[in-house]
Amino acid sequence: MANYKMKPFSRKLIYDEIWKNGTTKTAKKLNVSYSKFKEACEQSKIPLPSQSYWASLSVGKQVEQQPLPLSDSDELLLPVIDTNVDHTVKKVIDKKSAERKKDNTCDKKSIPILSVKSTTKSKASQTAAVAHEYSLSKDKLINTYDRETLYKEIWSEPIIKVAQRYGVSDVAIHKICKAMDIPKPPAGYWRQLETGKQVDRIPLPPTTKPTQKTGFRTHGCVYEEITEKPILDFLPVEEQNRIIETAQNMLREYSGKKLHTVLKQNKISIAHWAATHPRDISASRKRDSYYSPPEGEPPLYYDISNESLPRVHSFLSVLFYAVEYLGGSVNMDLTLQIRGETVSYFVYESETQVAHVYTKEELRQLEKYEKEKSHSWAYKPRIRKYDYVFNGKLRFSVFKDNCYNDRGNVLIENQLGNILIDLYEKSEVVRIDREAKEAARRKAEEEKRKREELARRKNKEIGKTLALCNEAEDFIIACNIRAYANTMASKPNLTNDEQEWIEWALKKADWFDPIIAREDELLGVREHSKSSEAKSLTEKHSWWY
16 A cells, blocks of 8 residues: 655646646656646635646647636645555566566456455555556557568468556457458468468468557556547546546556445345345346336346346446546446546346246146147146356446457456446447437427418418408409499489488498508498408398397
């Protein structure tokens, strides 16, 4: 365990260093734990750059640096790691590094494995684990494969030796060669060379595929996914370093802590659910994509045996603590909140298919059927042919096409660092998918709003046009009445009644005319914009009053 001693530093010096090189690099340069360094800066009111600051800076955008606020003290105390006390760990690190260079192999015994039965470790095993994890720097965690270099290497010595030098399995090298169109030595090639036979080397053909790839250095782990781009490249460099550092040290930091609170609740929920929902432990547990779990069924109950559940809880607890340290959180359904996104994963136990052994009840049903099968009402009992038994081998899947498995001595616990990085990679996939769906939803809503607005304007225009037609009809009627009245007025020798009628008719023309819109003593004001049917004149008989 590292010891610390408090040292004073200038606030201005720390502030300038942080905004020049970043929080992580500054803490490392001063030999201070990242978490303690960040806490001390916050207490001393030293502003820290955000992720968006480094992202904008990396693409050449103009960014402003937050000013250093005034404080009661111009100095802050930092807990610097005492290297004089940790000389034992340093010697172990140097010894391990020398052994790895000499053997050029990955010693699986040095891989820290999270214990299921006991979380306590001896002092010697803790020191070895610390030394092994300290030796995994960022550069050593990731390999860069050059096409021409790798071609020369695999034709100079067997692929298994090349794989050992890169710290991966021979399967990974085969995948890389296939991805970059690198021809491999045929079967028997090295045997023929040993016997002195002349064997031609297959030339490196031209290709349109990438000539460089990157991939994880597994060191006994099973993460062999070869990426087309650098990992976590969507994050600022400072954040990338912090995640990778946490991935390397998470077993050492969190394997001894108490079970995570959410997992304690999950353990209780599984016990309560199992008491009222007994399951057939020998039946197949494969659920198709159309199957929905019963409402209220707790996570892990269906996919993990009672024997493997403590182990799953143990390594999930380490993973949860690491996610929370990086600023994420854990949901009650065991999904994770990473960078504001809900990230899911799958962990389940493999099954072994064995021949089904008839129970006493099944034998009794078969015997009964044999006696009654001659009758039309008899039916053969439906009894499964196979049982499916949990075999203790776990599988962890973050992405659908990439699964971490228990393989011999290499357990999922050894792969938690790569799983953590995968979870952060998936958070970016989830973010892009969510934003695409939100953009599609906003586009659909905007199109719907435009359609509704167009329909509203169209209906309004139709109403105005109909009103215009109705007013024009009234105007035509008014013009016809005036023409008729004027014709009547030209008649010679008009009587008083005829003159009164002409005067009455002209007033009615003014009542029909939408321009004059004269109000009639008995008929009131005519609503010119209404349809002919709505404003038609109908006589009312006495019984209607």
